[in-house]
Amino acid sequence: MSDRESAITQQIPRLRRYARALLGDRSAADDLVQDTLERGLSRFHLWRQGSDLRAWLFTIMHNIFVNQARSRARRYHESIETDPEADALRAPEPDWLELRDIASALARLPQEQRMVVLLVGLEQFTYEEAAQVLGVPIGTVMSRLSRARERLRALLGGDVKAASLKVVK
């Protein structure tokens, strides 16, 4: 195995963990990882030696994910509006008795918020790195993180009041 291959291979477990948390479904997650690895290998010459390979691969994965989500949305004639208010309204409201586990709570988060909370919380990217991976300003990362954590808290039953406020809105 070449250096290139082993460097990329080392990243596979973390790419899989993030993809699994992002998509929930094992096989869909591995499809995303496979697409990411293929693109990463074919564009390896574009990776700047010495820069963070993990961040580079996560950026690729993010771009693939967003493009696929966009084309899915188009296919189903759904709104691709990324306005958090719209997302909050669209996300189905949980059944409080069922919903106490982190995986289902994550699934109810708007995509943008889910990505931030996973990059920062699970993959331990710095805020700057997360901003780079997602291609947004750091201020956006912080506001999404803040909304995501508050919403997770509500979904997990930490703050039922906040959750019911959301329902009213």
Next chain:
Amino acid sequence: MSKQPVTEFDLHAHVDGVLPPARAAEVEAYLQERLEEAARVADYREQLVALHQEFDAVLGEPVPQRLHVPRFHRARPLLRYAAVVAWFMLGGVAGWQLHDYTTDQRIETTTWARRAAIAHVVYSPEVRHPVEVAANEEAHLVQWLSKRLGASLKIPHLGDIGYTLVGGRLLPGDRGPVAQFMYQDGKGQRLTLYVRVNPDDSHETAFRFASEHGVGVFYWLDRKLGYALSGEVEKPELLRVATAVYRQLNP
């Protein structure tokens, strides 16, 4: 004492453990006086724990075969298409040039070696379905393909020289069914052995070699059967394997 006000940013940075120690201490002091904020921070920390509890197991899972890096990157799709096209062109040109002054048999041989190379390019990168019948059903594989080709086939064993059998498949040839056996080394490098039944009037030949776009083929006719060994490896390596195949078939 003039402290900077504690912001929402500080609370998250505190949860994520990225504040400098002095600032972290200030945030701690701030939280001691505000129970609601402290509960919020505690809940956020629990979220972190829950995330890791839920998903860290993925890190320890065996990586599925289809994600093994060397298996699918060997030639990128575009290069592979280029190789297919190149092999088609080669056959066309060679056939045309040779037409006037060589026998039809020669053209015929070139044509089937080209088909072998194309079959190699098409099937060797397959991750999920490289073969129809896998090596664990070798007896069935050899029986089935022998029956379909109407000739008794033997599958060479190349373990001694580092290649294990992946399995085989039936393919359409110019003049009836042909067989393809696939082998792979420890790094996932694949070679394919394409076997056909020769036309009745063909003669035995020595090894011939052709190569295009990184795909090399050694091919030869041996009594009733024709063999073509294809791979994206250096010519000496391919010759080494072709020789081993020939020896096993002619003990």
